[in-house]
Amino acid sequence: MSDVPLSATVKSFLRHETILAILLVVVLAILSQQSDKFFTTANLLNQGRLMTEVGLIALPMTFVIITGGIDLSVGSILGLCAILMGVFWHNLGLPLPVAMVLAVLVGGVGGLVNGLIITRFKVPPLIATLATLALYRGLAEGISQARSVRGYPDWFYVLGQGDFLGIPTQLWIFVIFAIIAAFILGFTTFGRATYAAGANETAARFSGINVDRTKLLIYTAAGLVSGIAAVIFVSRVSTTRSDMGTGVELDVITAVVLGGTSIFGGRGTIIGTVVGLVLVQALKNGLSLSGVKGDGTIVVIGLVLILAILASNLFSRNGDG
Numbered sequence: 001m002s003d004v005p006l007s008a009t010v011k012s013f014l015r016h017e018t019i020l021a022i023l024l025v026v027v028l029a030i031l032s033q034q035s036d037k038f039f040t041t042a043n044l045l046n047q048g049r050l051m052t053e054v055g056l057i058a059l060p061m062t063f064v065i066i067t068g069g070i071d072l073s074v075g076s077i078l079g080l081c082a083i084l085m086g087v088f089w090h091n092l093g094l095p096l097p098v099a100m101v102l103a104v105l106v107g108g109v110g111g112l113v114n115g116l117i118i119t120r121f122k123v124p125p126l127i128a129t130l131a132t133l134a135l136y137r138g139l140a141e142g143i144s145q146a147r148s149v150r151g152y153p154d155w156f157y158v159l160g161q162g163d164f165l166g167i168p169t170q171l172w173i174f175v176i177f178a179i180i181a182a183f184i185l186g187f188t189t190f191g192r193a194t195y196a197a198g199a200n201e202t203a204a205r206f207s208g209i210n211v212d213r214t215k216l217l218i219y220t221a222a223g224l225v226s227g228i229a230a231v232i233f234v235s236r237v238s239t240t241r242s243d244m245g246t247g248v249e250l251d252v253i254t255a256v257v258l259g260g261t262s263i264f265g266g267r268g269t270i271i272g273t274v275v276g277l278v279l280v281q282a283l284k285n286g287l288s289l290s291g292v293k294g295d296g297t298i299v300v301i302g303l304v305l306i307l308a309i310l311a312s313n314l315f316s317r318n319g320d321g
Helices: 003-013 014-032 041-050 051-066 074-091 096-120 125-144 152-159 170-186 191-197 201-206 211-237 248-258 269-291 294-320
Strands: none
Touching: 003 170, 003 269, 014 294, 041 051, 041 152, 041 191, 041 201, 041 248, 041 269, 051 074, 051 170, 051 191, 051 248, 051 269, 074 125, 074 211, 096 125, 096 269, 125 201, 125 294, 152 211, 152 269, 170 211, 191 201, 191 211, 201 211, 248 269, 248 294
């Protein structure tokens, strides 16, 4: 009589997000034993500040991967937006708020171009965004001519270096964006269309879902958020360089996949992405404080990624059985 509800409860408990959260607690406990500096308030808040740009881009990337797609160009869009913000303000003499808005809009245009190539010309997302990765990075380097822009006004640094109620400003921004993304994905028609497009695109089309428009909006949002991340990045490091965002796409995809989003589409959550992001950042920081070199950190993160995926698949099969 109690078999069915017990099985459902166990299956629900053994979700990937739960396994990942348990893994995160274990990792935090181990790392806190390796260095006295790890579990200090100052260090934890600083790590929150450092992971914000990757975290922001990981939110729309979760939507992208749930549809069965991928966006390799987000790091290049970040670099291009950062350069253009400096050019709009320093070279063209536009007010800095206007330059910031224009840079974010350029990010949206970059994402829109990705979406159009994928939906209108039916180019696989991997190929399309690999091409625009090179295109946007080349534009950033060509426009900057290896020159950086510095000397921003003091108020601008509030975004990347300031605090509000003792918490880094950009961490508040990330939390607000994460809540909005979780609500859209979990409780709206658009969220259900995203899952349907990734689970079975043909069935979604027959169900009346405008799959192309859904994808177009998601890739455009990925570009816009990459532009916002660029503004915060420049504010945090106080300068503008063309190599900003190099390799960010790999950190973003790692956090999303570690968080349980299926690379084949149709499955994933924002809470999983956030836990995956925190786990990766904790490993980077904790291993660095313990004296582990960069290569060793990459190896450990790779092992944790494999362990989390294997554990999730194992318990999922048992739950299904």
